[in-house]
Amino acid sequence: MAVVGLPAAPLRRFVLDYRGYRMSLDRPRRRLEVPTDVVTVALAFEGTMRLTDAVSPAPAVSFGSIAAGLRRTATIAEHAGALHGLAVSLTPQGAFRAFGPVAGELGGQWAEAGEVLGPRLDRLAARLADAPTWRARFALLDGYFTALLADGPVWEPDVVWAWHQLRRSRGLVPVRALVEGTGWSRRRLEQRFREQLGLAPKQAAGILRLQRTLRLLTAPDGRSARAADLAALCGYYDQSHLDRTFRGMVGCSPREFLASRRAAAATATAATGLEPVDRIVGRITSAVLDADRS
Structure with missing residues (x-):
């Protein structure tokens, strides 16, 4: 089961959506999470996630509540079957305003959410877990992020401009055009992007091109x-x-990714209670890797 909630209107520049989830499956679930232009914070009430890089596999790392920055490579996420919690999807600009320089340090990384939110996390998670409905939980998140974003740090104007050019062009604008437009050196542009987004401009452009490719492939x-x-x-x-x-x-390959998504769609048609394939509204984010065995 998954429930999607939109944040209050004043927050939508920075917070894309909330997603509550509660799953009770009889076997582990593995998902392939592709790179997106979104920073995610997942707060767990029950269950843990095991994460590993899909391109350069290494021993999986277990997390309860997770903060995930922008990543250039995909993630394989696995849970044992029981998972209850909620996720918040933030724009990169919103993540920097909410978390400050830590948002840049998250680039390419996963971290325990407590390392990002600090002592506030336990209090927030407890209030969310005790709330009687998803609507009440989303209202609590509205209040929390309204306060958190009220006076947080902001991107430099040239970073705002460069990111807008990248998004407007879907990652096709050359980095040299961003250098010329900002008046910065290439090195300074890259440094500012890494500090405020967590990735270099070329890497961010690659994510945006990938997302456009996925949207067209799955249309x-x-x-x-x-x-x-x-x-x-x-x-x-x-x-x-x-x-x-x-x-x-x-x-x-694209063919293998699409085959996994088709298998998940067929399984969802045959059974109820499975989570949606994509976890962020308006993005292609995921493929269920074990749908054919569910």
């Missing part, structure tokens, strides 16, 4: 588009370049 008529046309539209030299970049960021 109802996406698979009917010519591969070469899709590659050019999304800023790749050719289909081979798209495939190599996709595998280097996601850990599998």
Whole structure:
């Protein structure tokens, strides 16, 4: 079960959505979480998550409540079957305003949410767990983030401008154009991005291009588009370049990713109570890796 809530209107520039979830499955669940332009904080009431990099696998790390910054490579997330909590999706600008320089340090990282929220986390998590409904929990989050964002630090104007250019172009604007537009050196631009977003401009652009690729691939008529046309539209030299970049960021080919999503959709049709494939409204975020065995 998953319940999505929109934050109060004044927060929506910084907070994209809230997602409550409660799962009780009879086996572990593995999900592939692809790179997005969103910072996530997940607060656990029950259960833990085991995370590992999908491209360069290493021993999995277990977390209760998690803060996840912008990542250039995908994550494999696994839980034992029982999981109860909620997630908050923040824009990179909102994460910096809420968490300050720690938001930049989160780039490419996962961390225990307590390391980001500090002593406030225990009090917040306890109040959320005791709230009688998801609506009441979302209202508590509205109050919490209204206070947290009220006087937090802000991005430098040139970082705001450069990020807008990247998003407007879906990652296609050349870094040299951002250098010229800001009047900064390339090194200074990269430093400011790493401090305030957690990734360099080129890495952030790659995430935005990947997200556009995923949206087109998963559109109802996406698979009917010519591969070469899709590659050019999304800023790749050719289909081979798209495939190599996709595998280097996601850990599998586009065909394998789409097959996992189709398997999850078929399973969701045959059974009730499974979580939605995507965990952020308006983004392609995930593929369920074990849907064929559920």
